[in-house]
Amino acid sequence: MARNDGIDRTVARNQDLPTPDDVAKIQEHNEREKDSYSNQDIVPERTPLNVHFKTPTDDYVKMFEQMEQDGVISTRGLKPDAIKYGELVFDVNSAYFYNHGGYEFAKQFYADAYKAAVEIVGGEQYILSAVMHADERNRAMSEALGEDVYHYHLHVVYIPVVEKQILWSKRCKDESLRGTVKETITQVSRSKKWDSKPVLDEDGNPKLNEKGKKILRSSYSVLQDDFFNFMRNAGYTDVERGERGSTEEHLTVTQFKVQAEQQRLEAVTAQVADAEQSLENTRVAAEKQKKKLEALQKETKAARATALTVQDIEAMGKKATFGNNITLTPDECRILKDYAVSSFAEKAEKLKYKQKYEQAEKSASVWKRRFEALNEKYLELKKKAQPYLDALEIASERVRAFLDVVLSRGKETQEHKQPARKRGRDMEI
Template structure:
């Protein structure tokens, strides 16, 4: 996710797909099989630009069953509720691609990212689908730049597998075979595929803690490292790794959107504050001029040379002996000139300040309306996501599959209820 700090970062995330229902939902989203989407930023007029680096030959579930039948993978020894599917998502902030030319650059970047996915998964044969989405509009950047900007990212659905050796048991009649390798299978195993790895020192040896136990590194942190290092080696040296030790390696779709909306809210809040400061400055300037006027009026009353009433001014001058002309003394003439000049200047200044104040009030009103609308949307989204985010903070890795399943069901309910909408902003991943 973009941090608005001018740094482009790579992100790689892994998401378990615990149930066939989860698999079906991901397939509908990735392959754009639905007629409408709850994410209003999906622009179906641009779906033809999505790029498949590996196109599925059937449904994900049917492809899995065929791989079992062909002996490519094995579920021997797995529990009935074991996680058999996973999805990798590779991502860089939208500004990175926009600044490098957009769509064509993104296609090449993710073609190379797909090569990284093949290495991470362990072989292309275990990948069911790999598609770059180019039809999800980045609303914030589009509004800021006045043109459509799309968020390019790569979805890779795969089967998590490990190589497992099957040994001859102690019941084997041939004693020489007991304990030796009987056969090697490619076993479906999410837990072994994403097991934590030991942290190595400069000599390649595992680091130990104070108790002499190996220091382990989260498998998702390893995933971030592998993707970053691969893309750097491929020539993309102007990107940085996603922040270490952050929860970004475990972000759910809901959390991702909450953070995106929070960033938009902060941006608009800043603009509202700026408009309100402008309004306050205009008010302060007006008050300052009022005080100056009041002070001048006090000085005027106190000054003997200009301390006359309206009647005094009207009484100025003497009618000439011949004709209708009025004659003024030099002092009277100077006094009238000062009054006239000051009056014109103050009228002009007060009119300018009045227009400035009205403009600032109008601008502040517009931004306040935008802020209140966005704040209402953000609050609603945050309220919906808060229980999940609270649970994620205290949940151990063992309950991740359970929480992801709940989030997926919640998303399905929203999609069934939400009508088709026109394109909008943020990304759905």
């Protein structure tokens, strides 16, 4: 699964198909046999671009039965509920193919990956179908880049087989044959195919822990190594191995997509929360600017109210009895003198208020535009996330519980299906 750290990683996943119903569902998905799909990222118009490196000759179950009749495989000794089918999914993050040109590069990459699959399963004859999907849109990247980006990956449905030697029994009449190999069969066996392997030292001997027990490597860790090493040797030196210990090695395809959607939901929810906070901050800042503007308006109004009017000034003074001189009372003289002294300060103060007023209006206008732009962005983001938010609002606990159950079931299933290990053994993944 992508970690958004700029590193391209190979991922190989193995999925058991325990029942005929599971096999049928995988066939419908891989071969695109449905008329419509619940997965909205599938683009039917691009389905003809899907590439079969091995095309099935019939449905998967009938192909299995025919191979058993022809003696290619054997179910001798298998329990009725034994797992007879498996699916490998080979993958690299979508950005890797996007940066290398897209579809044509992906076709060549997975043509080489199919060769790796042939080696891993033990031969092409045990592969029922191998198809590269080119019709699934990567929604997150498409939205981020403003163009359609597709998630290329390879599905390989196969039969897990091992070579098994059948020995002559003690009841054999020829004593010389007893205990020797009677025949070698290709047995269908998921448990033996994916049995954990011992960790070897430089001399090829099994490594032991402090108690003298063999240290084992998970078969799925071996699968990751094999796929990565094969692709590196094929010339794809700009990819890294999938992270060791990562649960993505053990996820089924469905679980992998559920987990991706859960992470996408969390990311979108966080973006909505950030947008709401930014919107609130902008609203508070705009309100402060509005209050400052109102305060300046009040100060200007008060200054105007206290100033002398022209009529008041003209009413001052009396004409002298002789000549054209004007006489003022002491109070009038004091008032005019004070007014004359303060008039220059008042003009400067009015200019100051005017500048503050204009600046406040300009600042308020800027904050208003920011608020409107952010509000529009917030509404758009909330609209995209609305299905998830509605689901959480209606039954938040059920939605999260459902996702947790799906993921935990997958983990429990993998742990249940792993071969039983003796107590005290170490496991390296």
